[in-house]
Amino acid sequence: MTFARNLASLFLSLESHKKFSLFTRLALALMLTIATIINAIHGSKLCPTIFTAVVAMLILHAIGGLKKVLSGLLVPLTVIMLGFLSIALFKVLGFPAPTFFEMLRASANLATLLLVISFFFQLITLRELRQLLSKVGLGVLGSYLTTTLALVPRFLQAYADAYTATLLKYGRRKIHKTVIAMIIHAIIEVQHVAQAIHLYGLPKAPKLAIGRPSIKEIAFILLIGVAETLLFLFTP
Amino acid sequence: MLGDEAVVRVKGLWLRYRGNSDWVLRSLNLTVLQGEFTLIIGASGSGKTSLIRALIGVAQNVFGAEILGEVELCSKRLEEMTVDEVQRCVQVVNQDPLTHFLDPLPYDDLLSYAERFYGEKAEDVVTNVLRLFNIDDIAEKPITALSGGQLRRLAIAKALIPNPRVLIFDEPLMWLDEEGVELFREALKTLRMLRKSVIIAEHRFLRVLDLVDTVYRLESGELKRVDIGMLSSKLHKIRSSRSSSCCTDNQENKDSDSSCEAVVELRNVWYRYEDSPWILKGVSLRVCKDDTIVILGNNGSGKSTLLRLIAGVIKPVSGSIKVYGDLIYIPQMPYLFITEDSIINEVKSLCKARKLGEDCIRRCVETLKLFGYNDLDKFPLHLSWGQLTRLATLLGYSVTRGAILLDEPFTGSSYPEALRLAKLLNSLRDVAKIVTVSSEDHLRFFVHGKLFRLQNGVLKPCRNICKPFDHSEEEVLLELIKA
Numbered sequence: 150m151t152f153a154r155n156l157a158s159l160f161l162s163l164e165s166h167k168k169f170s171l172f173t174r175l176a177l178a179l180m181l182t183i184a185t186i187i188n189a190i191h192g193s194k195l196c197p198t199i200f201t202a203v204v205a206m207l208i209l210h211a212i213g214g215l216k217k218v219l220s221g222l223l224v225p226l227t228v229i230m231l232g233f234l235s236i237a238l239f240k241v242l243g244f245p246a247p248t249f250f251e252m253l254r255a256s257a258n259l260a261t262l263l264l265v266i267s268f269f270f271q272l273i274t275l276r277e278l279r280q281l282l283s284k285v286g287l288g289v290l291g292s293y294l295t296t297t298l299a300l301v302p303r304f305l306q307a308y309a310d311a312y313t314a315t316l317l318k319y320g321r322r323k324i325h326k327t328v329i330a331m332i333i334h335a336i337i338e339v340q341h342v343a344q345a346i347h348l349y350g351l352p353k354a355p356k357l358a359i360g361r362p363s364i365k366e367i368a369f370i371l372l373i374g375v376a377e378t379l380l381f382l383f384t385p
Numbered sequence: 386m387l388g389d390e391a392v393v394r395v396k397g398l399w400l401r402y403r404g405n406s407d408w409v410l411r412s413l414n415l416t417v418l419q420g421e422f423t424l425i426i427g428a429s430g431s432g433k434t435s436l437i438r439a440l441i442g443v444a445q446n447v448f449g450a451e452i453l454g455e456v457e458l459c460s461k462r463l464e465e466m467t468v469d470e471v472q473r474c475v476q477v478v479n480q481d482p483l484t485h486f487l488d489p490l491p492y493d494d495l496l497s498y499a500e501r502f503y504g505e506k507a508e509d510v511v512t513n514v515l516r517l518f519n520i521d522d523i524a525e526k527p528i529t530a531l532s533g534g535q536l537r538r539l540a541i542a543k544a545l546i547p548n549p550r551v552l553i554f555d556e557p558l559m560w561l562d563e564e565g566v567e568l569f570r571e572a573l574k575t576l577r578m579l580r581k582s583v584i585i586a587e588h589r590f591l592r593v594l595d596l597v598d599t600v601y602r603l604e605s606g607e608l609k610r611v612d613i614g615m616l617s618s619k620l621h622k623i624r625s626s627r628s629s630s631c632c633t634d635n636q637e638n639k640d641s642d643s644s645c646e647a648v649v650e651l652r653n654v655w656y657r658y659e660d661s662p663w664i665l666k667g668v669s670l671r672v673c674k675d676d677t678i679v680i681l682g683n684n685g686s687g688k689s690t691l692l693r694l695i696a697g698v699i700k701p702v703s704g705s706i707k708v709y710g711d712l713i714y715i716p717q718m719p720y721l722f723i724t725e726d727s728i729i730n731e732v733k734s735l736c737k738a739r740k741l742g743e744d745c746i747r748r749c750v751e752t753l754k755l756f757g758y759n760d761l762d763k764f765p766l767h768l769s770w771g772q773l774t775r776l777a778t779l780l781g782y783s784v785t786r787g788a789i790l791l792d793e794p795f796t797g798s799s800y801p802e803a804l805r806l807a808k809l810l811n812s813l814r815d816v817a818k819i820v821t822v823s824s825e826d827h828l829r830f831f832v833h834g835k836l837f838r839l840q841n842g843v844l845k846p847c848r849n850i851c852k853p854f855d856h857s858e859e860e861v862l863l864e865l866i867k868a
């Protein structure tokens with residue numbers, strides 16, 4: 150169940166990372182996410198995928214969040230690996246299956262997509278996200294979205310407790326009853342949120358400085374952007 | 386000095402929840418003057434939380450309760466007030482501190498709230514309220530990494546941000562350790578100096594009795610004034626029989642039972658969350674059949690983590706945990722234990738899963754009825770926090786054959802209710818009980834148990850030097866609560 154806690158931490162940026170300005174963090178997070186999505190839609194090329202994953206991991210390492218993200222992604226990555234192996238088995242047994250290269254590309258792309266999504270949440274705090282959405286006229290949506298995202302870690306942690314309590318209560322055969330405990334938990338959480346909104350109102354968008362990026366930061370963003378584009382356009 | 390102005394005025398208040406024909410509050414009247422400190426006591430489920438919900442409009446707007454009568458805050462009728470006016474007049478600290486946070490980082494949450502009132506000065510305000518409770522450090526941690534007591538302190542700090550005229554505390558001492566209780570008492574003294582009005586609904590009322598002006602008992606949906614002079618004289622004996630600390634250093638517990646039949650065994654267990662400091666440092670514990678292990682520790686000391694390790698929710702970083710026999714684990718949030726739509730279905734499912742037959746169901750039902758659970762078709766969610774915690778504990782008590790792990794089982798229970806529950810647990814034979822408590826108040830229930838203090842990650846045995854409640858003390862408490 151440590152997994153649930155690690156997974157929960159993927160949605161939490163514990164601090165506003167002062168090493169980079171908000172502008173730079175936002176540019177990097179958006180660039181890598183968009184690049185991964187475009188790549189997934191148009192052919193899942195392996196080189197840009199690997200490049201994106203490496204860049205995301207290097208930046209996470211620089212801000213000290215790599216270990217946390219990899220721990221959280223351990224289970225999803227294992228599932229992708231199992232999928233890869235089972236399709237490989239299909240191929241060995243002679244059933245229709247994609248080529249080895251296609252499987253590798255698809256698995257790598259999915260794993261990178263998960264990585265960049267968690268990368269986004271590691272770089273941008275919910276407060277910053279609320280502000281950014283408010284700047285583009287989506288203030289109310291930002292409040293709802295961040296309020297909902299804030300519940301994810303709580304929900305996952307409660308799941309770990311409910312799972313164990315149910316397991317010890319009924320044994321493995323009725324572990325599905327955890328779902329009922331979680332439905333009850335969800336009802337209570339909804340009441341909590343409604344109460345909190347009633348008492349304090351929806352969290353408003355803060356006024357944060359976007360920050361002027363330094364020359365080095367701009368060069369860094371450009372370098373990654375250009376490399377990503379070239380790899381996407383000119384590699385197989 | 387109390388002012389003349391009534392900041393809270395309730396006249397003929399009736400309240401009942403949707404789908405329930407019984408009125409929880411019945412023509413209730415209450416007046417709180419400027420600067421007055423009011424304490425409300427009563428059995429769990431008597432309607433204290435419902436009253437607080439009605440005072441701020443949550444009962445009507447969130448829970449869809451039917452309300453009759455009048456509520457006036459800061460000389461204005463509640464239904465005519467805007468949300469902003471309500472927030473500036475009255476702030477509530479709820480029983481469950483999680484209800485206060487909409488951001489995963491408490492500091493961000495408090496800052497967002499403060500910005501509504503103070504704009505650019507918000508940071509200074511937040512820093513000040515955090516310093517008031519000595520919680521600057523924990524405000525930067527995610528709420529999922531904080532204990533219940535730490536969250537409560539943060540919730541109290543948040544309530545102080547708009548500088549309201551009235552503060553309402555629903556069980557403010559729930560989950561608080563001794564330091565937290567003292568800080569809360571200090572905060573009350575500060576609020577007194579600031580001439581705030583305070584309403585406290587609290588089960589552990591002995592700890593705040595000397596700081597309030599008026600005491601009411603909520604009974605059968607009505608508030609009845611309790612003579613504070615009479616109350617103080619009756620309770621004098623109870624308060625004076627408690628030592629400054631129940632837990633004194635003792636090495637006797639250690640390794641004293643190596644011959645008994647172990648149910649749970651921890652050997653040199655170390656635990657920490659990713660990159661955080663160690664929470665548990667080489668904890669060793671041997672729990673035998675029939676043992677009652679009471680673990681006392683401050684908020685955030687790692688009590689819940691220790692129970693989660695034993696239950697298997699998390700794995701130790703190093704060391705070993707062995708469990709011989711079956712376990713029941715009641716988390717701090719009691720509703721996470723509940724998996725059925727009625728109390729009777731909980732009983733039936735539990736007994737069936739453990740193949741204990743009709744006798745188990747009969748025994749469970751008898752035990753529950755002894756504790757006032759007469760409507761067994763009731764949806765467990767409709768119970769109060771205290772009732773739900775006791776229900777989960779009683780269910781666990783009735784079916785467990787190995788060990789039962791109870792994380793703060795007395796939250797939401799009045800003294801007599803908690804005492805009764807503890808007596809029942811103490812009477813349980815051939816089953817190991819591992820109970821965590823934050824407050825030394827509850828140590829008087831377990832004078833024959835093995836007491837340990839969890840501090841700085843180390844579990845040390847200690848000797849319980851507090852006397853148990855005697856019969857006359859129990860009588861006084863029972864009479865007060867009318868439980």
